[in-house]
Amino acid sequence: MASEGGGGFFITVEGMDGSGKTTHVGRLAEALSHDGHQVQVVRDPGTTALGERLRSLLLEPSADWRLEPLAEVALFLAGRVQLAAEVVAPALEAGKVVIADRFLDSSLVYQGARGVPWESILELHRICGVQVSPDLTLVLDLEAEVARSRRADRLTLDRLEASPTAYHEKVRRGYLEIARHFPDRVVVVPATRGADEVAQECLELARTRLGTRRNA
């Protein structure tokens, strides 16, 4: 895995829309930079030219393509292959801390919720050579209703955000299942609390794991 090659460290931040991912990716990046790390922030889908184009396609609010679940998997995967090869792997090789706003677990949860088995999604990633896997994943966990109220001030909801609350509850359960399934990598961070408390917990978790790694 690339994260073992150059001494970098790969953190992914996951959770439903409105859970605070973008907020806490930014705050964590700032705090770890302040600690002296070289930090690279990425978003998935996005960051690369291809990824940003796919992001617009995939999240476009008016899109009604009735995307087949596996077509959705393939589009997210294409962006992720490009992101991993073009940005994440080189940054890790260079010893940076990479912080991603969503990554592979989002596919497991969202396309998993549409009926695609995890094994299929993981196998496709293997086939496509997504070689980087996170050292630490922070799942920001909160009730779908709270997340909804935090999204309320957005001008337009994107295609996935606009789905009903029941769907978001399913997403929440999916993330908790991810945490149970990958206990060494994934930590659930209760995100109903104030932003400062959540940011502090994310930072402490990252510092601890980074420290453990360095001493290993």
Ligand SMILES: Nc1ncnc2c1ncn2[C@@H]1O[C@H](COP(=O)(O)OP(=O)(O)O)[C@@H](O)[C@H]1O
């Ligand atoms: N712990 C928190 N408590 C209250 N509001 C928060 C907290 N974390 C984030 N927010 C606010 O909730 C909204 C959604 O956060 P955002 O980071 O955009 O979520 P996401 O990227 O997961 O969709 C933003 O207005 C943000 O300022």
Ligand SMILES: [Mg+2]
């Ligand atoms: Mg966001």
